[in-house]
Amino acid sequence: MTGPLYLFGTFGYGTSLIVSLITGFFFGFVLERAGFADSRTLTNIFYFRDMRVLRVMFSALTTAMVGLIVLSWLGLFDYSVLLQYALLETFLWPQLVGGILFGLGFIIGGYCPGTSMVGIVSGRLDAIVFLGGMFVGIYVFAAGFPIWSTFASSGNLGRLTLWQVFDIPMSVMAALIVAMALAAFWLAGLAEKWAPYDKKGSPAQRRS
Amino acid sequence: MQAPDYAQGFWNPYVAGVALGLVLLMSFYLMGTGLGASGAVVRTAAVVAHSVAPEAVEQNEFFKSLFKSGGKHPLMNRIVFMVLGIFLGGFVAVLTARRFRPEVGRGPTAGVGLRLSLAFVGGVLGGVGTRFALGCTSGQALSGGATMAAGSWAFMLAVFGTAFAAAYFVRRQWS
Numbered sequence: 001m002t003g004p005l006y007l008f009g010t011f012g013y014g015t016s017l018i019v020s021l022i023t024g025f026f027f028g029f030v031l032e033r034a035g036f037a038d039s040r041t042l043t044n045i046f047y048f049r050d051m052r053v054l055r056v057m058f059s060a061l062t063t064a065m066v067g068l069i070v071l072s073w074l075g076l077f078d079y080s081v082l083l084q085y086a087l088l089e090t091f092l093w094p095q096l097v098g099g100i101l102f103g104l105g106f107i108i109g110g111y112c113p114g115t116s117m118v119g120i121v122s123g124r125l126d127a128i129v130f131l132g133g134m135f136v137g138i139y140v141f142a143a144g145f146p147i148w149s150t151f152a153s154s155g156n157l158g159r160l161t162l163w164q165v166f167d168i169p170m171s172v173m174a175a176l177i178v179a180m181a182l183a184a185f186w187l188a189g190l191a192e193k194w195a196p197y198d199k200k201g202s203p204a205q206r207r208s
Numbered sequence: 209m210q211a212p213d214y215a216q217g218f219w220n221p222y223v224a225g226v227a228l229g230l231v232l233l234m235s236f237y238l239m240g241t242g243l244g245a246s247g248a249v250v251r252t253a254a255v256v257a258h259s260v261a262p263e264a265v266e267q268n269e270f271f272k273s274l275f276k277s278g279g280k281h282p283l284m285n286r287i288v289f290m291v292l293g294i295f296l297g298g299f300v301a302v303l304t305a306r307r308f309r310p311e312v313g314r315g316p317t318a319g320v321g322l323r324l325s326l327a328f329v330g331g332v333l334g335g336v337g338t339r340f341a342l343g344c345t346s347g348q349a350l351s352g353g354a355t356m357a358a359g360s361w362a363f364m365l366a367v368f369g370t371a372f373a374a375a376y377f378v379r380r381q382w383s
Contacts, residue, residue, distance in 0.1 A: 004240030019238050020286040025291020026231045027346075029242055031294070032301035038214045039313035039327070043253065046375035056228060062356035068236055074251035077237060086240040088352040090359030098341025100368025101333050107371040108378055109330015110313060110323075112345040113338065114245035115292065116331075118298035122251050123310040126327040132248070135298035135332020138253045140332065141339040145270040152340055162360040173356060187372065188317075197379060200380025 004079045007085060028118055029152055039110030039130075043151035047197040051188035058181040065174055084158060092155035109133065214313065232354055239286065242351020246338040249379035251282045258282075261298065270339075318381040326381055 002008065006016050034056050035041045035068035044050035071077035106112055110118060110129045119127025145152075218224070235242050254274050258265040265271045274282040282288075302308050314323035338344045341363045343352070349367065352360020 003237035024290035028294035028297030037220035059225025064232040102337030105334025105372025119268035121299040130331040134335035137335020170235035
């Protein structure tokens, strides 16, 4: 059957909630098995101690990216439906500012939203406090919304993709991203040996 | 020397990454959308606030779209169910690996008070950030990244660029 199944009406709203629950189950399971329940593992990347976050994220991103393209070549996935109805819209300025705030939150708080949830069920108290802080952050955003609502929807470029930005074929863009990921994996190994914050070398290096 | 105990016993990062990628691919194939987490926090925060001050929340420009008359309950949403799944899946993974351990993740010389204060501050910043960016590491960076959405890549670069640049200033809580 050609995906995305829900957008083609293959199953209804009620089933979609169950599908999301099951997808979330696998998501949470894999996040835990990746070691992403611990704030130290998550932030070690920023000190070049252990580049696990980069390895997991980029291999996940490229797996799904290539998988979607292969499925569409096989006729099992209609990429045009995704582009027309489901691709995340670009709001350039708020996404950059949101990214800066989120990056600060990540290195200061030690978590991002999904990983804090896995941290909580692993018993991490700092994860509970982080998620509590997120609630406060959302109330702050809601309270100040009249002030920044115009900015929050500025820079809207619609459903824009990278291959459209660079004006190259989609498969070439994907190949470039895969090449970039492979280069990043190689550089990650070098960065762990460098480990500028630790005089005796990184934990990852000591492990081997 | 060995890896610190908090980093032991996990999957090879590339294996974990491919597994995570397959979960993301499954989500796109079935639903047409990727993974997400922060949207559920917004909806839960809205429902909690609504139980305390319903009128204020219904008049709030940001929250009011969740409480349209005749609309579905804010928690009857795919992202809320996904997050329930995250908690369940994470818990099953923790239990089966016998890794449940109440503790505060922090560097060897950092105090608990410092770490928890910064966890709170970081949570606030992250919460505000997700609302400007319309998503987080899962909804924007992973899901938007895999579909090559331009804004998601801008978000991802901003997140990691900022975190690398700011890491120096909070190194004491992690070293």
